[in-house]
Amino acid sequence: MAKASSSRQAITANRLRDGAVVYLAVDGNWSENLAQAATAPDGDALKKLFDRAAQSARQNLIVDPVAIAVDDVDQTAPVSFREKIRLRGPSVRPDLARI
Amino acid sequence: MPALDHTGARVTSWHVAADGEPINPSTPTLVSLAHLIGMNKAVAGVLLESDADLDQAGARLANLTIAGVKFTTFKDGRPFSIARLLRTRHGFTGDLRAYGPFIPDQGAFLVRCGFSSFEVVDGFDEAALRKNIAHFSYNYQHPLSVTASIVALRQANAARP
Amino acid sequence: MYAYDTYDQTFVDQRAAEFRTQVARRLSGELTEEQFRPLRLLNGLYLQLHAYMLRVAIPYGTLSSRQLQALADIADKYDRGYGHFTTRQNIQFNWIKLEEAPDILADLAVVEMHAIQTSGNVIRNVTADHFAGVILGEADDPRITCEIIRQWSTLHPEFSFLPRKFKIAVTGSLVDRAAIRFHDIGIRIRKAADASLVHDIYIGGGMGRTPFVAPLVKANLSKAGLLSYLEAVLRVYNRYGRRDNIYKARIKILVDALGVDEFARQVEAEWMHTKLEGADLPEAEEQRIRAFFAGPAYETGLPATPIETPDLRETGFADWCKTSVFPHRVPGYAVVTISLKPIGGIPGDATSQQMRAIADLAEAYSRHEIRVTHEQNLVLPYVRQIDLPVLWRKLACEKLATANVGLVSDIIACPGLDYCSLANARSIPIAQRISERFAELQQQHDIGPLKIKISGCINACGHHHAGHIGILGVDRKGEEFYQIMLGGTGDETAAIGELVGPGFSSNTVVDAVETIVKTFLDLRQPGEVFLNAVRRLGLAPFKERLYARS
Numbered sequence: 001m002a003k004a005s006s007s008r009q010a011i012t013a014n015r016l017r018d019g020a021v022v023y024l025a026v027d028g029n030w031s032e033n034l035a036q037a038a039t040a041p042d043g044d045a046l047k048k049l050f051d052r053a054a055q056s057a058r059q060n061l062i063v064d065p066v067a068i069a070v071d072d073v074d075q076t077a078p079v080s081f082r083e084k085i086r087l088r089g090p091s092v093r094p095d096l097a098r099i
Numbered sequence: 100m101p102a103l104d105h106t107g108a109r110v111t112s113w114h115v116a117a118d119g120e121p122i123n124p125s126t127p128t129l130v131s132l133a134h135l136i137g138m139n140k141a142v143a144g145v146l147l148e149s150d151a152d153l154d155q156a157g158a159r160l161a162n163l164t165i166a167g168v169k170f171t172t173f174k175d176g177r178p179f180s181i182a183r184l185l186r187t188r189h190g191f192t193g194d195l196r197a198y199g200p201f202i203p204d205q206g207a208f209l210v211r212c213g214f215s216s217f218e219v220v221d222g223f224d225e226a227a228l229r230k231n232i233a234h235f236s237y238n239y240q241h242p243l244s245v246t247a248s249i250v251a252l253r254q255a256n257a258a259r260p
Numbered sequence: 261m262y263a264y265d266t267y268d269q270t271f272v273d274q275r276a277a278e279f280r281t282q283v284a285r286r287l288s289g290e291l292t293e294e295q296f297r298p299l300r301l302l303n304g305l306y307l308q309l310h311a312y313m314l315r316v317a318i319p320y321g322t323l324s325s326r327q328l329q330a331l332a333d334i335a336d337k338y339d340r341g342y343g344h345f346t347t348r349q350n351i352q353f354n355w356i357k358l359e360e361a362p363d364i365l366a367d368l369a370v371v372e373m374h375a376i377q378t379s380g381n382v383i384r385n386v387t388a389d390h391f392a393g394v395i396l397g398e399a400d401d402p403r404i405t406c407e408i409i410r411q412w413s414t415l416h417p418e419f420s421f422l423p424r425k426f427k428i429a430v431t432g433s434l435v436d437r438a439a440i441r442f443h444d445i446g447i448r449i450r451k452a453a454d455a456s457l458v459h460d461i462y463i464g465g466g467m468g469r470t471p472f473v474a475p476l477v478k479a480n481l482s483k484a485g486l487l488s489y490l491e492a493v494l495r496v497y498n499r500y501g502r503r504d505n506i507y508k509a510r511i512k513i514l515v516d517a518l519g520v521d522e523f524a525r526q527v528e529a530e531w532m533h534t535k536l537e538g539a540d541l542p543e544a545e546e547q548r549i550r551a552f553f554a555g556p557a558y559e560t561g562l563p564a565t566p567i568e569t570p571d572l573r574e575t576g577f578a579d580w581c582k583t584s585v586f587p588h589r590v591p592g593y594a595v596v597t598i599s600l601k602p603i604g605g606i607p608g609d610a611t612s613q614q615m616r617a618i619a620d621l622a623e624a625y626s627r628h629e630i631r632v633t634h635e636q637n638l639v640l641p642y643v644r645q646i647d648l649p650v651l652w653r654k655l656a657c658e659k660l661a662t663a664n665v666g667l668v669s670d671i672i673a674c675p676g677l678d679y680c681s682l683a684n685a686r687s688i689p690i691a692q693r694i695s696e697r698f699a700e701l702q703q704q705h706d707i708g709p710l711k712i713k714i715s716g717c718i719n720a721c722g723h724h725h726a727g728h729i730g731i732l733g734v735d736r737k738g739e740e741f742y743q744i745m746l747g748g749t750g751d752e753t754a755a756i757g758e759l760v761g762p763g764f765s766s767n768t769v770v771d772a773v774e775t776i777v778k779t780f781l782d783l784r785q786p787g788e789v790f791l792n793a794v795r796r797l798g799l800a801p802f803k804e805r806l807y808a809r810s
């Protein structure tokens with residue numbers, strides 16, 4: 001199986017008050033929609049995103065921010081299996097799927 | 100650095116002496132366990148690490164008027180056992196102070212294990228500590244602190260006519 | 261069952277109130293996440309992949325109808341209409357909001373429930389034989405000991421920051437349904453020769469990265485000395501258990517490093533002191549707790565078997581009786597296990613509707629009492645045999661009458677990568693596909709008793725080490741892979757399963773399980789069950805068939 005190639009990263013976290021999966025969006029807010037996520041092509045850009053995420057964590061908006069790889073072609077798709085499940089919801093409950 | 104008693108009121112900090120440092124008998128001072136064992140003079144108190152072997156100190160612990168036990172992190176719960184051993188097995192009846200990075204939400208646990216005062220860093224949430232100590236009306240375990248355990252209260256109620 | 265007095269109730273109410281202020285401090289930013297995490301964990305609140313997860317304690321797996329009703333209400337009001345029963349006899353809700361968690365704890369307190377010590381490095385919810393009090397040949401109802409331990413361990417001031425979590429299980433039977441030898445402490449209550457109750461204490465069992473079957477450390481401990489002995493064990497562990505490496509921090513590593521004899525000696529030396537320190541329960545308090553477990557007033561003169569009507573004979577009632585109905589110690593009664601493992605379903609999940617239905621059925625047919633098994637099923641402990649047919653029909657209406665308890669499709673599975681932030685691979689879909697592969701009930705009955713247990717990572721919440729067939733999900737270069745173990749068991753002949761060989765992809769793991777079962781069917785002796793066949797044959801024939809070059 002061909003591996004998805006990825007050179008871009010986005011930042012994900014869980015929202016503090018309800019635990020929802022969120023992504024750092026281009027406008028600096030946190031969105032439940034990966035399509036709105038800001039993606040970084042390199043380390044410097046990623047660091048900038050991280051600084052913003054750390055600020056959000058200090059403001060008690062989100063917890064545990066991490067960088068995730070997103071697919072080069074389809075930037076609304078995470079590369080790792082774990083992140084796919086976080087994005088969509090439990091694979092065994094399609095009725096509860098987020099997207 | 101402030102110190103607090105078990106009600107959360109401010110009290111004076113004790114001096115912690117480096118090994119070999121001359122002890123001023125008029126200042127409340129803690130020394131290390133090794134130092135205590137090596138000394139033949141009476142000394143005010145000892146500051147125990149969380150892995151202290153209390154048996155080494157023999158009967159000396161009972162004669163001390165102050166002692167401290169040091170947390171390495173709040174997650175390392177060994178000081179709770181050390182405190183209980185000091186109180187129940189080594190006859191220590193003086194003021195027992197917690198040192199190191201314990202958290203306000205451990206206040207009641209500390210008091211119930213026999214701690215009677217706290218050395219805290221600036222910015223420590225003293226109000227949260229006071230609240231925590233006073234929060235529960237009852238506890239299940241046989242306590243070292245003053246309140247009766249739930250078991251004892253049940254016994255007392257059952258004995259009432 | 262146990263009922264709170266004002267002390268218990270005040271305590272749990274105050275605990276819920278305390279958590280409300282802690283959550284408020286977190287939401288306002290007074291507490292950082294680092295400071296808050298241990299506090300929320302001590303109240304059973306995890307942050308998982310999709311949301312917060314709340315693990316509610318079901319002490320020794322005993323629930324009242326009213327409590328199960330309340331859990332159903334919580335599922336609807338704060339979650340998405342379902343809950344997951346776990347191998348710790350607890351229930352987990354998967355879609356919890358932090359800001360609502362204090363309300364849930366308050367709702368739980370109303371029905372004498374809580375989430376205290378369902379997480380963290382503390383003495384966890386004490387588990388018990390799910391047939392406690394109703395099975396033949398029991399020396400004592402283990403739940404009495406469990407309740408005593410529950411109270412003693414609740415917010416214990418000395419043992420709330422242990423090196424690692426600490427799990428205790430208790431049985432009063434020689435047949436072990438509580439997997440006591442896979443616990444940090446396993447307790448077997450026996451009747452001594454003079455008819456007094458004594459405890460055999462097994463210490464240092466566990467699963468995870470380094471599985472151990474617990475050795476017997478103390479035999480014939482008198483009932484009166486139990487708490488002081490436990491206090492001695494916990495003190496030795498608290499002082500000398502390793503804290504430098506999370507994988508070596510459980511008590512099993514300490515017992516193994518010191519050797520059983522030296523460990524026992526240290527505990528014994530400590531016990532000489534703790535005995536005198538007042539931890540042991542006064543006889544009157546033991547009697548007070550014991551009285552709650554006297555069981556219901558049984559009817560006498562009930563017919564000993566259900567009345568068989570022709571329609572029952574045809575519709576699978578007999579199959580259900582064979583797997584789900586167990587003998588009760590009182591004539592005319594039966595113990596009924598409700599399978600939460602429908603073919604293709606999610607092991608241990610129940611909808612709020614199912615919870616309410618079971619609560620109602622327990623109300624009508626089981627003296628308002630339900631048990632949760634560590635195998636993720638539920639039990640109705642006090643069913644009159646004459647009520648079995650109607651109970652079966654009503655269970656079937658809720659899809660709760662699958663006749664597979666103890667069979668190949670009665671699979672334990674942890675939440676795995678579908679929910680759990682620690683997971684390496686999914687567990688649930690594997691369980692679903694295996695149960696679909698063996699969907700044919702007659703075939704399952706033909707295969708006989710077979711326990712499959714699946715974990716999504718080395719933490720072993722799915723007890724894979726103790727599965728007749730154990731399956732462990734691992735991550736291999738970003739792909740889900742599954743290792744298979746054979747010959748494990750959590751019963752009185754406790755053994756750790758042995759790795760059969762290289763792992764299988766998620767595409768091939770179900771075929772591999774089928775190959776193992778077929779190999780067994782080909783090689784078994786008349787009447788032989790799977791576990792015994794593996795013990796007799798060893799792994800060789802299974803390996804041969806699994807890894808034969810095609």
Ligand code: SF4
Pocket residue numbers: 674675676677680681682683684715716717718719720721722
């Ligand atoms: S075994 Fe691992 S994946 Fe499964 S529930 Fe436990 S921690 Fe999560």
